[in-house]
Amino acid sequence: xxxxxxxxxxxxxxxxxxxLPWTSGAVVVSAxxxxxLNWKLDAKFALWSLALACALALSSVSSPAQTKSEAPPNSHxxxxxxxxxxxxxxxxxASACVEIEIPANAYLRNWGNGWKCKRGFRLELNRCxxxxxxxxxxxxxxxxDGWDCExxxxxxxxxxxxxxxxxxxxxxxxxxxxxxxxxxxxxxSDGSCAEVIVPAHAYPDFATYxxxxxxxxxxxxxxxxxxxxxxxxxxxxxSEGDKWKCExxxxxQESSCSKIKLPDNAHLDYSxxxxxxxxGYESMGKRCRLARPGT
Numbered sequence: 001x002x003x004x005x006x007x008x009x010x011x012x013x014x015x016x017x018x019x020l021p022w023t024s025g026a027v028v029v030s031a032x033x034x035x036x037l038n039w040k041l042d043a044k045f046a047l048w049s050l051a052l053a054c055a056l057a058l059s060s061v062s063s064p065a066q067t068k069s070e071a072p073p074n075s076h077x078x079x080x081x082x083x084x085x086x087x088x089x090x091x092x093x094a095s096a097c098v099e100i101e102i103p104a105n106a107y108l109r110n111w112g113n114g115w116k117c118k119r120g121f122r123l124e125l126n127r128c129x130x131x132x133x134x135x136x137x138x139x140x141x142x143x144x145d146g147w148d149c150e151x152x153x154x155x156x157x158x159x160x161x162x163x164x165x166x167x168x169x170x171x172x173x174x175x176x177x178x179x180x181x182x183x184x185x186x187x188x189s190d191g192s193c194a195e196v197i198v199p200a201h202a203y204p205d206f207a208t209y210x211x212x213x214x215x216x217x218x219x220x221x222x223x224x225x226x227x228x229x230x231x232x233x234x235x236x237x238x239s240e241g242d243k244w245k246c247e248x249x250x251x252x253q254e255s256s257c258s259k260i261k262l263p264d265n266a267h268l269d270y271s272x273x274x275x276x277x278x279x280g281y282e283s284m285g286k287r288c289r290l291a292r293p294g295t
Contacts, residue, residue, distance in 0.1 A: 071084035072084070072095060073096075074086060074087045074090045074097040075090070075097045091113055091114075100113070100115060103115070103126070104127075104128060105128040105130070106118060106121070119139065120139060122146045131145075131146035133147045134158060134159050134160050135159075135160060136149055136153045136160040136162075137149050137153075138150060148175075152171035163178070163179035165180040166180065166191065166193055167193065168182060169182050169186070169193045178191075184206055185204060187212045197224075198213045199224060199225050199226055200225070200226065201216050201219045201226040201228075202214060202215050202216060202219070203216060211224075215241075216241075217237065217242075218241060219242065220242035221242070229241075229242060229243070229244060230244075230255070231244045232255060232256045232257055233256075234246060234257040234259075235247060235252075246273055247272075248273070249268060249272060260274070263286060263287045264288065265277060265278045266278060266281075266288045
């Protein structure tokens, strides 16, 4: 076996002893003294174990370590695992790192693998061209043209045209609608702003819908006026303030509240304005009877 006759420099302590599960001793391999064996098993197992020892010796001594693929210029190792990545300002092309060509009026992005046009320029055909901003306009990267009009102006082709704002109105900054809104206390009517007339027992409402006013608590709207809410005895105003509800233990009957008469074996329900039978009883007309088995 040639593997056992390697020079001393390469085989020293290559395999001092190989303990095998089917032996009572050890297989000793020595480069100086040959191969004295202390086998206490059949010859077939002895030969197999000796071949295994040679293979281990050769793999640990004579086989060179597998080298990683070399990283190309302008690259660096990745932080985790094996491999490499291109330096900032370079992009990967097959197994090389190619410098990124940045056009005029552009800059390298933060992560370093691409570029972006400077403010005031927009991408056109892989170039950065200057954005032409008209009078009463300003740069806007979110706009498809790269610019938008100031408040009180609207886009019209490549210009900003002034919005005609009616009396008692003000210009808005929205891209939709007429470009103006009525002042507080006024409502839009046929392209103009009409004053909101607030009736008695009401206050101005600045929502964009409705008449422009709301009745105070305890009043309800009837046409263009606010009428008082008549609350009967044993009732109270609801949270809206323009309706009433009977107290617990009373039931609404037209414009009044009548006391609920509880039959035997009954109690007020969750609303407090009606009753229901106790557990184990069932309703039969205006009374509660003992529930039948199985119901």
